[in-house]
Amino acid sequence: MALVKNNAMIDDPFVDVTGQETIPADGPVIVDLHQWQSHREQLTQRTDPVGVRLRSDQPPELIAGDLESLALVALEFPVFRDGRAYSYARLLRGQYRFDGEIRAVGDVLLEQLHFMERTGFDAFELQSDDPLGDLQVASADFDVWYQPAADGRLSAMQLRHQSD
Amino acid sequence: MYRYDEFDHKLVAERARQFRRQVKRRLSGELTEDQFKPLRLMNGLYMQLHAYMLRVNVPYGSLSSRQLRKFAHIARTYDRDFGHFTTRQNIQFNWIKLEEVPDILEELAEVEVTAIQSSGNCVRNITSDHYAGRARDELADPRVYCELLRQYTILNPEFSYLPRKFKIALTGSPRDRAAVALHDIGLRMHRNEAGEIGFEVLVGGGQGRTPFIAHTIREWLAPEHLLSYVESILRVYNMYGRRDNMHKARIKIIVNQMGIDRYRELVEADWEQIRDSVLKVPQAEVDRINAYFAPPEYECLADIPDELNDVRARIPEFDQWMAANVAEHRIPGYSIVNLSLKAPGMPPGDMTADTMDAVADLADRYSLDEIRVNHRQNLSFVDVRQRDLFTLWKELKLHDLATPNIQSVSDIICCPGLDYCNLANSRSIPVAQDLSRHFVDVDHLALVGDFTINISGCMNACGHHHVGNVGILGVNKRGKEFFQLTLGGSSDENAALGDRLGRALPQDEVPAAVETIVDTYLAMRLDGERFLDTYRRVGIEPFKQAVYSPVQTRAVA
Amino acid sequence: MQMIIANRLIDGRVVFLDDSGGWVNEIADGSLLVSQQDAAEQLNAAQRAVEENEVVDPYLIDVAADGGRRRPVLVRERIRAFGPSVGLVPQGLGGN
Numbered sequence: 001m002a003l004v005k006n007n008a009m010i011d012d013p014f015v016d017v018t019g020q021e022t023i024p025a026d027g028p029v030i031v032d033l034h035q036w037q038s039h040r041e042q043l044t045q046r047t048d049p050v051g052v053r054l055r056s057d058q059p060p061e062l063i064a065g066d067l068e069s070l071a072l073v074a075l076e077f078p079v080f081r082d083g084r085a086y087s088y089a090r091l092l093r094g095q096y097r098f099d100g101e102i103r104a105v106g107d108v109l110l111e112q113l114h115f116m117e118r119t120g121f122d123a124f125e126l127q128s129d130d131p132l133g134d135l136q137v138a139s140a141d142f143d144v145w146y147q148p149a150a151d152g153r154l155s156a157m158q159l160r161h162q163s164d
Numbered sequence: 165m166y167r168y169d170e171f172d173h174k175l176v177a178e179r180a181r182q183f184r185r186q187v188k189r190r191l192s193g194e195l196t197e198d199q200f201k202p203l204r205l206m207n208g209l210y211m212q213l214h215a216y217m218l219r220v221n222v223p224y225g226s227l228s229s230r231q232l233r234k235f236a237h238i239a240r241t242y243d244r245d246f247g248h249f250t251t252r253q254n255i256q257f258n259w260i261k262l263e264e265v266p267d268i269l270e271e272l273a274e275v276e277v278t279a280i281q282s283s284g285n286c287v288r289n290i291t292s293d294h295y296a297g298r299a300r301d302e303l304a305d306p307r308v309y310c311e312l313l314r315q316y317t318i319l320n321p322e323f324s325y326l327p328r329k330f331k332i333a334l335t336g337s338p339r340d341r342a343a344v345a346l347h348d349i350g351l352r353m354h355r356n357e358a359g360e361i362g363f364e365v366l367v368g369g370g371q372g373r374t375p376f377i378a379h380t381i382r383e384w385l386a387p388e389h390l391l392s393y394v395e396s397i398l399r400v401y402n403m404y405g406r407r408d409n410m411h412k413a414r415i416k417i418i419v420n421q422m423g424i425d426r427y428r429e430l431v432e433a434d435w436e437q438i439r440d441s442v443l444k445v446p447q448a449e450v451d452r453i454n455a456y457f458a459p460p461e462y463e464c465l466a467d468i469p470d471e472l473n474d475v476r477a478r479i480p481e482f483d484q485w486m487a488a489n490v491a492e493h494r495i496p497g498y499s500i501v502n503l504s505l506k507a508p509g510m511p512p513g514d515m516t517a518d519t520m521d522a523v524a525d526l527a528d529r530y531s532l533d534e535i536r537v538n539h540r541q542n543l544s545f546v547d548v549r550q551r552d553l554f555t556l557w558k559e560l561k562l563h564d565l566a567t568p569n570i571q572s573v574s575d576i577i578c579c580p581g582l583d584y585c586n587l588a589n590s591r592s593i594p595v596a597q598d599l600s601r602h603f604v605d606v607d608h609l610a611l612v613g614d615f616t617i618n619i620s621g622c623m624n625a626c627g628h629h630h631v632g633n634v635g636i637l638g639v640n641k642r643g644k645e646f647f648q649l650t651l652g653g654s655s656d657e658n659a660a661l662g663d664r665l666g667r668a669l670p671q672d673e674v675p676a677a678v679e680t681i682v683d684t685y686l687a688m689r690l691d692g693e694r695f696l697d698t699y700r701r702v703g704i705e706p707f708k709q710a711v712y713s714p715v716q717t718r719a720v721a
Numbered sequence: 722m723q724m725i726i727a728n729r730l731i732d733g734r735v736v737f738l739d740d741s742g743g744w745v746n747e748i749a750d751g752s753l754l755v756s757q758q759d760a761a762e763q764l765n766a767a768q769r770a771v772e773e774n775e776v777v778d779p780y781l782i783d784v785a786a787d788g789g790r791r792r793p794v795l796v797r798e799r800i801r802a803f804g805p806s807v808g809l810v811p812q813g814l815g816g817n
Contacts, residue, residue, distance in 0.1 A: 059403055081202060081285070083325025087402045090322050095437045111186065111195070111203055118321035141182045144175040146315040147391075148442045149322065156171035156315065161448045191731060193774045211777065213801050215733035261732035511807055582797060583805035591796075593807045643795065 002131045005101070005123040009132055014072065018053050030074055033058050036066070044069045053105065056084045060092050067098045075121070077106035086119045093120035093150040113138035120150035165226050165534060166311050166456045168276045176273045179280055179319070183207045184266035191263070206286055206324065208279025209265055212586050218260040219282040220272060224292035224310040224334070225253040227535045229524035234275045236520035242268055247520070249505065249513040251539045251577055251628055252331070253291045254282055258584055280318055285326045287317035287398070291333045293341045294538035297457055298500055298546040300492040304353045304361045306336040308453045309390055312445060316391050323398045327405035328413035330398070331370075343539055343655035345369045345378045346631060348415045349397060354384070362386055367397060367427070368419030369659075371625035376416040377659050379424040381431060387450070389435075392443040396435040400427065460532050460547060465497020468550050475554055481568075484606050485557055488568035499550050501531070503543040503560060504567040504575065508600045511593045512578040513541035522563050530556045539655075540577055540616075542570065572609040573617060573682065574600040577628050581621030581638065582645075588621035590638025590645040595619055595674055602675040612682055614694045618653070631655035633695050634678060635662040647674050651681070651707055652699045663704050666712050677711050684710040722786070723754045724793075725767050726801060727779035735801050736776060742766055744776060748791050748802045753784065 003012045017023050018032035023039065030051040036043060043050050044066075051072030052063055060073065067073075073092060075085035085104070092098040103123040104116050113124065113135060128134045148155045154162075168176070183203070190200040204210075208219040220235070235255055239247050242264055243257040250256060260268070272278060282289055290310045297305045313332060317323070323330075334351040335342045344350030350366035363385040369378030385393050401415045404422070419427045476483035491500040503523065506512055515523075523543065527535045530552050531545035538544060543565075548556060560566035569575045576599060579585065581592030596619055603609060618632025629635030635650035647669050650662030669677055682695075684707050689698045699707075725738040736744040737751025745751055754760045760781055767779035783794040793799045800806060 080199070081325055082407060083285075083323070084403055084407075086322045086325065087399050090399070095434075109199065111199070112325075115321035115324055137185075142175065142178045142319070144171050144178065146175065146318050147320055155442075156175070157446070157449050158442065159171065160169070160452065161446055191774065197730075197771075197777050211728055211733060213797070214735060214804065215728070259733075263731050583800060583807050589797075591806060593805075597807065645796070 002128070003103075003123060003125055004131045004135050007132075007135065014049075014051055016053070016074075028071070030072065033062060036063065040066065051101070051103070054085075054088065056082050059084075060088050060096060060098075064096055067092075067096055067100075070098075070100055072101040072103060072123075073098065074103040074105045077104065077108055077112075080107045080109050080112050086115060089116070089120035090150050110134040110138055114141055118145070118149040118151050118153070165228055166223075166307070166453065172276070172315075173273075175318070176276070176278055176280075177270075179207075179278070180266060180269040180273055183269060187262060187266055202284055202325070204262075204265075205284035206281055207265070207269065208282035209260070209262070210283060210586070212258065212584055213582075214259060214584065216260040216262055216265070217584070218257045218265065218268065218279055219250070219254045220257070220277060220279045221282050221289040222253045222255065222277075222537045223314050224290055224296065224307055225294045225537045226296075226307070227537055228275070229527040229533045229535065231275045231277050232520050232524040232527070232535055234272065234277065236517040236524070238268060238271065239517040239520070245518075246514055246516045248511075248580060249515065249537055249541050249543070251541060251579075251626065252289055253294075253537045253539065254289055255537075256580075258580075283329075284324075285328050285330075286324045287320065287326075287330045287332060290314045290317070291331070291342055291347075291539065293335045293337055294536040294544050295341060295491065295500060295546065296336060297459070298493055298495075299337050299339075299341075300494045301339050302337045302494065303355050304336045305454075305457055306334040306351070306353055307457050308450055309351070309363075309387065310334055311453050311456075312390065312449070313394065316394070320398075322395075323402060326398070326402055327407050328410065328415075330401070330415065332394070338657060340655070340657040340659075341538070343628075343631065343659070345657075345659035346371055346375075346628075346655055347378065349394060350378050351390075356384070360386075363390065365393060365397075368416040368424070370414050370416040371628060371630050372414065373411060373623040373625070374414075374417065375625065375630040375661050376420060377661065378416075379419065381424060381428050388445045388447075389439055391445055392438045392441065393431075393435055395438060395443060396431045399434055400430045404430070459495075462495045462498065462547075463549070465495075465549065465551075467496050472550060472553065481606075482554060482557055484568040484610060485566055486553070487610060488572060489566070489570045490553065493547070497550055499548050499553060501545045501548045501553070501556060501560075502538075502570045503545065503565040504569055505542050505565070506569055506575050506600060507564045507567045508574065508604050509597050510564075510600070512576050512596050519563055519565070523565070526556065526559055530559075540571075540575060542575070568606055569609055571614050571616065572603075573612055573615045573678070574603045574609060575616070576600060577616070577618040577632065579620050579627035581619075581627075585621060585626075587624055588638070589640035590621050590647070591671075592619045592621035592627055592636075592638055595636060595638075595647060595671060598671070598675050599678060602679065612686065612695070614696070615682070615685075616654075617678065628655065629653070630661045631659065632662065633699070634681060636674065639668050641668070644670075646670055649674075649677060649681075649711075651704055652696065654696055665704065666708055680710045681707055722784045723760050723781045724748070724751045724784050724791075725754070725763050725779050726782050726798065727767060727770070727776035729776055730774055738763055738767055738770075738779070744770070748784075748793075751791075753791075754781075 014028045016030045049071030053074040210217045248256045332349045333342045333347040336353040352364040365382040366378035367381040489502045532547040536544040576596045578596040582588040618628040619636040620627035620629040621638045631653040637648040649665040653662030782798045
């Protein structure tokens with residue numbers, strides 16, 4: 001799967017082992033919530049980074065206490081219309097102060113990329129022949145935003161009153 | 165009126181350009197219909213029975229004459245010479261071509277109008293009291309907060325794929341003309357003993373197939389916290405609202421399933437984290453926006469009751485119009501004038517391009533260039549000098565906009581129904597036409613007084629039938645259209661859902677049934693009682709008896 | 722008898738599938754389908770037109786011949802074929 005991060009295509013260092021019986025002994029892995037909860041102790045001992053993949057009905061509250069041990073949280077879009085992960089990403093960046101990778105996985109498409117980026121996602125598994133091109137198209141759409149989000153961009157309101 | 169600054173202009177232009185690309189990708193097949201549908205809906209574009217329908221926002225009902233002329237131009241250039249004003253301060257165009265929509269959006273942007281989020285599972289057009297800033301009974305002007313919310317909700321990255329649509333309404337008057345209790349979020353402004361304003365926040369109201377009156381989630385919210393509190397309500401809804409069944413996906417369902425107390429706990433817990441964040445509204449922004457809503461330079465005039473009474477005594481028709489269509493203004497010497505789009509036989513809310521131009525001209529001459537659109541599908545001029553009332557009345561008559569029937573039996577709310585709408589299962593407009601032709605005696609309308617009739621062509625309730633004093637719901641039984649009546653609904657500050665009267669009636673029996681209801685009310689009412697008061701006092705039985713009594717009942721299929 | 726109705730993607734107009742596999746605006750010019758097999762075949766053709774981004778939401782409607790004029794059986798489809806049953810300008814009341 002093509003992975004875009006920091007405006008570049010990258011080789012995914014992580015192995016997604018969600019749903020598998022056994023977890024490899026080393027190397028960066030992404031596990032599902034069940035695996036994480038069942039093997040939390042072993043997983044936190046690893047030297048290689050660990051990520052957790054959450055389904056759209058699994059709010060980050062479920063791993064809130066574990067975030068310090070995690071390098072990555074992957075949030076799933078089962079279908080692009082399911083917008084729960086936007087709030088999960090905002091909570092991760094805002095309330096939970098998570099500064100690891102937040103990866104968008106599942107039905108990840110060009111026309112939603114901008115919203116994902118704004119809510120705190122920084123890596124994208126895109127369903128596309130030209131993921132980098134898609135990201136560039138999506139980022140070129142806007143340079144005015146009406147509300148603050150997780151990306152640090154200043155809202156129109158903030159810009160209007162910067163000098164106040 | 166609010167005017168766009170450089171940021172507003174830029175964003176709207178960028179949005180139109182983005183949609184041009186999305187249309188191009190759809191036409192080339194890069195986007196499937198399934199992928200494109202939410203994108204087009206969030207730009208106001210539906211597929212209806214005959215073609216694409218474009219729904220355009222009139223934020224909180226405020227429209228300039230220049231904008232109305234642009235609507236006339238859109239109707240002529242891209243559609244069939246008319247538009248339809250809805251119950252949510254929108255206008256709809258019925259025969260739009262997908263390939264022309266990007267051009268239309270650019271044309272609308274020139275006059276600071278958009279179709280952004282007029283549909284889709286996102287926060288819709290912010291609506292409000294059409295008398296905002298002008299009503300004599302107003303506590304505070306809600307428009308500055310409407311505009312703050314408009315900006316906050318437009319292209320909000322977190323809340324553009326909610327479980328279902330989301331509607332917010334505000335009122336600054338104790339008399340609720342914006343139906344706030346029937347909204348996903350309703351905001352009622354109050355003043356405390358110190359004279360400060362605050363919001364009572366309501367949540368979980370709505371109509372549709374499962375109607376609910378909203379619950380109060382917070383009695384008092386300081387205005388600086390408006391955006392953060394709305395964000396928390398939306399966040400909890402986005403995370404916990406049901407996504408397994410679109411008929412159970414509105415916030416009203418989750419609020420009523422988990423209970424308002426639990427919903428409040430979740431909201432307040434989230435809000436504690438963000439209430440003092442950058443979402444706190446700076447006073448400088450309130451001041452900036454408020455400057456646009458500063459009162460116009462009114463002339464120093466006095467009320468002229470004697471002069472008006474003199475004309476009213478001489479011309480009964482003018483008197484009837486004054487009594488029904490003209491409301492009090494907060495400034496002496498001025499009045500608010502309602503333009504009825506409900507002349508006998510007219511499809512409620514429809515207006516031709518020529519009439520739009522005429523209304524724009526009248527607004528320039530008689531009402532400081534501004535027009536208001538209200539949720540009962542009529543228009544208002546909110547700054548008319550009393551000394552111009554008689555001349556304006558004569559002008560409005562020429563355009564069939566002076567039917568003296570505001571808030572009366574023939575001032576009917578009606579959805580487009582099966583004549584246009586993909587969801588409808590019965591034709592609502594012909595019922596409205598029948599009724600408005602049936603109740604043409606203006607003296608009788610005046611005698612009956614406040615009496616709202618709301619008609620929906622299906623259970624989605626776009627015609628607000630649940631909250632009509634008489635509600636009429638079209639139902640389809642084995643391919644035939646029937647109409648189910650409800651009584652006692654109301655969308656005001658004492659909002660109530662109507663009660664079912666009895667079995668559904670065929671279309672040709674509806675006018676007689678409504679007449680029977682009216683007559684029953686007239687026979688039973690005490691001094692000064694509105695229909696709703698009488699109904700609440702006597703209950704549904706006398707009406708049921710009268711409508712379905714064996715003597716009057718004809719065989720029903 | 723049946724016909725296939727749809728909306729054309731580019732302008733949204735109501736269209737009917739005709740004998741040559743094209744899409745026409747008038748119900749009179751569309752293809753009348755008598756057998757179940759014809760209907761199934763034409764529906765397949767319509768589905769291909771969806772994939773080719775020509776039309777959206779095609780489906781079969783029942784049609785009766787009414788004095789030589791084709792008339793959809795359901796009110797909804799008659800409204801789609803012939804336009805709204807109500808005009809903006811009320812009849813007999815003038816208007817502009």
